Amino acid sequence: MSFLAPYQVTTSQTYGGQPLELTHAEDFDFPLVVQVRYQDAETWESLDADVFQLANQSISRWPTLARAFQIIASENAESEMLGEIAFRFVRLSESQSTESSNTKSAIEAIRFLRPIVPSYDEYSASTPELQELVGLKPETVYEAQVVRDEDRSIGVIPAQEAYRSAKPAEDSATGDNTDDSQASKERSL
Amino acid sequence: MIERIWHDWQSFWFQPGEVRRIIYVRVAICLWAAIWFGSFLPNVGTWFGETGILDSSMASLMIDYEGYARWQLWSPLWFLPSTGGITVFLCTGIVVSLIAALGIGGRLSLAALLLFALSLTHRIVWLIGLAEPALVAFVAYLMVEPGPPLLSKLSRPRTSPWAQTTLRLLQTHWWILIAAGVLSQMADLIWWRGDAIWWLASAQRSVLLSPEWLYRHPLQANALTHGFVCIELLTLWLITIRSTRWIGITLGVIALAGIGLLADQLLYASLMLCPLIAYASDLGPEVATD
Numbered sequence: 001m002s003f004l005a006p007y008q009v010t011t012s013q014t015y016g017g018q019p020l021e022l023t024h025a026e027d028f029d030f031p032l033v034v035q036v037r038y039q040d041a042e043t044w045e046s047l048d049a050d051v052f053q054l055a056n057q058s059i060s061r062w063p064t065l066a067r068a069f070q071i072i073a074s075e076n077a078e079s080e081m082l083g084e085i086a087f088r089f090v091r092l093s094e095s096q097s098t099e100s101s102n103t104k105s106a107i108e109a110i111r112f113l114r115p116i117v118p119s120y121d122e123y124s125a126s127t128p129e130l131q132e133l134v135g136l137k138p139e140t141v142y143e144a145q146v147v148r149d150e151d152r153s154i155g156v157i158p159a160q161e162a163y164r165s166a167k168p169a170e171d172s173a174t175g176d177n178t179d180d181s182q183a184s185k186e187r188s189l
Numbered sequence: 190m191i192e193r194i195w196h197d198w199q200s201f202w203f204q205p206g207e208v209r210r211i212i213y214v215r216v217a218i219c220l221w222a223a224i225w226f227g228s229f230l231p232n233v234g235t236w237f238g239e240t241g242i243l244d245s246s247m248a249s250l251m252i253d254y255e256g257y258a259r260w261q262l263w264s265p266l267w268f269l270p271s272t273g274g275i276t277v278f279l280c281t282g283i284v285v286s287l288i289a290a291l292g293i294g295g296r297l298s299l300a301a302l303l304l305f306a307l308s309l310t311h312r313i314v315w316l317i318g319l320a321e322p323a324l325v326a327f328v329a330y331l332m333v334e335p336g337p338p339l340l341s342k343l344s345r346p347r348t349s350p351w352a353q354t355t356l357r358l359l360q361t362h363w364w365i366l367i368a369a370g371v372l373s374q375m376a377d378l379i380w381w382r383g384d385a386i387w388w389l390a391s392a393q394r395s396v397l398l399s400p401e402w403l404y405r406h407p408l409q410a411n412a413l414t415h416g417f418v419c420i421e422l423l424t425l426w427l428i429t430i431r432s433t434r435w436i437g438i439t440l441g442v443i444a445l446a447g448i449g450l451l452a453d454q455l456l457y458a459s460l461m462l463c464p465l466i467a468y469a470s471d472l473g474p475e476v477a478t479d
Contacts, residue, residue: 022370022374022385022389022448022452022454023379023385023388023389023392023394023452030392030394031392031393031394061236061316061318063394064315064316064317064318065242065243065315065316068315072254079254081250081251081254084247084250085242085247088240088241088242088244088247089242091240092235092240092241092242095240115392115393117388117391117392118391118400119384119387119388119391120384120387120391120403120404120407120410123391123400123404124404
């Protein structure tokens with residue numbers, strides 16, 4: 001019956017589809033926020049909704065996918081899936097910026113944040129200072145630096161040690177590159 | 190005893206019925222499929238284009254991660270990686286849905302719709318939500334007895350045991366999905382405690398509800414949560430009894446409005462409205478068993 005496996009997941013919950021019960025109030029239920037940091041800027045900002053109408057919208061299909069990536073991140077910190085999706089966010093954002101002649105500088109870093117989702121009691125801490133005091137702050141699920149070559153190809157290097165996938169001892173046996181920078185996923189833009 | 194059970198079983202699934210009862214539910218499901226195909230059009234390049242988030246290489250990675258063989262998730266869309274190709278596919282899917290809604294081609298047009306729906310479902314991999322598996326099942330059920338074309342609605346009545354089978358399959362699948370949802374809710378403390386609606390609003394997953402309003406009106410948050418579950422339970426009970434079915438259908442519409450508007454699962458909720466037509470179609474005059 002294994003060939004029927006794709007059809008046995010009738011509620012799509014294997015990799016994080018919206019649950020039938022709508023919410024468990026688990027962390028996974030809350031869609032990730034995608035933020036980028038541009039070169040010469042010190043603050044993070046959410047992707048521009050005008051240029052990029054996919055992420056950061058609760059009614060889009062992004063929450064379904066974001067839920068899956070949160071589950072993967074919690075199960076396997078070394079999974080490259082997050083790097084792959086981060087790379088595509090950067091690539092898409094920059095290609096759309098180019099198409100719309102956006103004057104913003106290039107993206108230097110990208111991160112996925114699990115936003116603050118306060119309980120009823122925590123909601124009374126409405127100011128950022130109070131939220132900090134009670135330990136309410138967005139959690140970084142994944143963060144990566146964006147690197148570029150002279151030929152405009154881009155890649156991402158996980159900023160968190162846990163997400164770096166290079167394993168020098170194993171890779172040297174197969175003759176693969178071992179440097180972290182080499183392990184970044186480089187693609188032509 | 191056994192004879193009675195067997196008779197009831199036959200009567201439930203195969204009692205000959207008027208095939209025109211299928212028309213409305215078929216039109217509703219096929220129109221929904223057209224909307225579903227169309228819902229991908231505004232962001233088709235963002236999702237599936239050459240530089241999209243779910244380009245074919247990313248989708249392949251997801252399939253590999255799941256451990257499925259590629260052939261299991263067959264789709265012509267794997268050979269159409271461009272935005273233009275996928276746009277053409279989606280537009281063709283809309284046309285096929287409309288043809289199936291009209292009833293032109295009968296099972297053939299429904300089979301084509303099923304292939305298009307499966308192809309897109311396989312390509313979007315982890316983007317599938319609650320609606321897609323239900324759509325595939327509903328279209329497959331319609332193939333059992335598609336009913337006459339829409340334009341021949343006034344033609345001579347025709348009865349078939351498969352009309353009853355189709356309606357029963359749709360009704361049973363709908364009932365099981367709603368029951369599974371409400372049982373899952375009842376397995377979770379937040380739905381008993383009364384703060385599930387709060388969490389939906391707090392996570393910005395409900396356009397209709399704001400945390401500010403719910404924070405000032407905690408009783409309403411509690412009432413909405415418990416009321417939601419109660420309405421679902423009442424729907425499941427009353428819709429199975431013929432004499433109270435209209436009440437059950439009305440409550441079902443209210444429950445689905447909750448799923449669509451309180452939890453922003455509008456696509457799923459609107460698809461689940463379609464089998465309610467199958468319940469309503471079943472309320473016509475009974476046809477005597479041969």
